[in-house]
Amino acid sequence: PCFNCSGSDTSCTSCIDGFTKEGNECKPSCNSGETMTSDGCKPCESPCAECSSTTQTCISCVNDKFLSGTNCVDESECPKGTVGVDGVCKECLSNCNRCDANDLSKCTSCKDGSFYLDSQCRPECPKGFTNIGNVCEKCNDECSECSKSSSSCTSCANSYFLDGDK
Numbered sequence: 001p002c003f004n005c006s007g008s009d010t011s012c013t014s015c016i017d018g019f020t021k022e023g024n025e026c027k028p029s030c031n032s033g034e035t036m037t038s039d040g041c042k043p044c045e046s047p048c049a050e051c052s053s054t055t056q057t058c059i060s061c062v063n064d065k066f067l068s069g070t071n072c073v074d075e076s077e078c079p080k081g082t083v084g085v086d087g088v089c090k091e092c093l094s095n096c097n098r099c100d101a102n103d104l105s106k107c108t109s110c111k112d113g114s115f116y117l118d119s120q121c122r123p124e125c126p127k128g129f130t131n132i133g134n135v136c137e138k139c140n141d142e143c144s145e146c147s148k149s150s151s152s153c154t155s156c157a158n159s160y161f162l163d164g165d166k
Contacts, residue, residue, distance in 0.1 A: 080111065
């Protein structure tokens with residue numbers, strides 16, 4: 001199956017049509033959606049659109065699935081810190097649990113231990129905000145600081161006085 005050889009007829013530099021060069025050898029080529037096995041070319045198993053080495057080792061997925069490692073998954077099954085984009089579970093760029101598929105640096109939820117505010121994940125909520133379920137919520141206008149809820153003041157804004165937690 002060598003087209004051109006170097007030194008011997010088994011040391012290929014190029015291959016005839018239908019064969020692919022691997023090292024110095026020419027191996028039969030498989031069609032798209034197939035992979036070479038010990039039994040010859042075999043079709044990839046769904047949901048793999050393309051596969052390598054085995055019929056279940058995916059390198060691309062059918063339309064509604066996303067590649068995660070060598071597996072095809074639903075978008076909701078992309079691992080934490082990734083989002084489904086163009087058929088692949090892509091890594092978010094910041095400390096996101098999930099991010100916007102159109103902007104990988106724009107978080108939609110945060111990993112444990114960080115807090116969501118303005119599409120970002122922060123190590124803590126800034127002054128004037130409180131953490132409610134890993135989301136920074138703005139304190140009510142009369143509070144300069146609050147805790148546990150946006151209306152539970154721990155200190156007051158100008159011209160307001162603390163009465164209990166109000």
